[in-house]
Amino acid sequence: DAGITQSPRHKVTETGTPVTLRCHQTENHRYMYWYRQDPGHGLRLIHYSYGVKDTDKGEVSDGYSVSRSKTEDFLLTLESATSSQTSVYFCATKTSGNTGELFFGEGSRLTVL
Amino acid sequence: QKEVEQDPGPLSVPEGAIVSLNCTYSNSAFQYFMWYRQYSRKGPELLMYTYSSGNKEDGRFTAQVDKSSKYISLFIRDSQPSDSATYLCAMSGSSGANNLFFGTGTRLTVIP
Numbered sequence: 724d725a726g727i728t729q730s731p732r733h734k735v736t737e738t739g740t741p742v743t744l745r746c747h748q749t750e751n752h753r754y755m756y757w758y759r760q761d762p763g764h765g766l767r768l769i770h771y772s773y774g775v776k777d778t779d780k781g782e783v784s785d786g787y788s789v790s791r792s793k794t795e796d797f798l799l800t801l802e803s804a805t806s807s808q809t810s811v812y813f814c815a816t817k818t819s820g821n822t823g824e825l826f827f828g829e830g831s832r833l834t835v836l
Numbered sequence: 837q838k839e840v841e842q843d844p845g846p847l848s849v850p851e852g853a854i855v856s857l858n859c860t861y862s863n864s865a866f867q868y869f870m871w872y873r874q875y876s877r878k879g880p881e882l883l884m885y886t887y888s889s890g891n892k893e894d895g896r897f898t899a900q901v902d903k904s905s906k907y908i909s910l911f912i913r914d915s916q917p918s919d920s921a922t923y924l925c926a927m928s929g930s931s932g933a934n935n936l937f938f939g940t941g942t943r944l945t946v947i948p
Contacts, residue, residue, distance in 0.1 A: 827880050830879055
């Protein structure tokens with residue numbers, strides 16, 4: 724198993740509060756991704772990183788920001804959580820090379836009341 | 837229209853059956869095709885990976901890609917209860933995983 728750890732695994736918060744999800748990898752993979760998974764929508768890309776301090780937006784980036792100050796850590800921040808951001812969030816990593824083999828973490832289940 | 841369409845199921849089959857899972861897509865630029873398996877409350881894991889058209893076999897699993905019909909399939913032979921999971925198709929163009937499109941997943945249950 725790729726060493727990908729997400730924290731927290733479960734969180735309940737209230738509308739308007741900031742939330743940060745952390746992804747930590749031990750594989751030294753260059754690329755890291757944040758997805759959200761919702762019924763009827765599947766996995767959708769929020770943001771991704773292609774190196775330290777190098778990030779880009781995905782399909783559903785509004786309301787989210789990310790940071791990557793070290794190779795092993797990729798943070799996802801919801802500055803002011805809304806109920807529409809209730810979801811399961813997955814971090815994924817990938818080695819260099821143009822393939823689709825992503826290694827996923829176990830997910831972080833976020834509920835915004 | 838979604839980039840990738842996948843029947844969500846659920847699909848229930850008896851142990852030993854042959855299972856066929858399918859996805860259609862609209863973007864003719866897609867050239868990398870994948871199947872991921874996701875157990876309940878877990879992250880997806882890569883099951884099969886195919887570049888361009890053709891078949892690929894790995895044990896009881898066979899992936900088929902028909903680019904002319906924009907249709908991909910995953911066949912599971914001699915299905916086992918341990919195959920019970922959600923199967924996600926995924927595909928991308930030349931940008932690879934930085935622009936990976938997932939289907940919504942088909943939930944499969946194999947009944948002993």
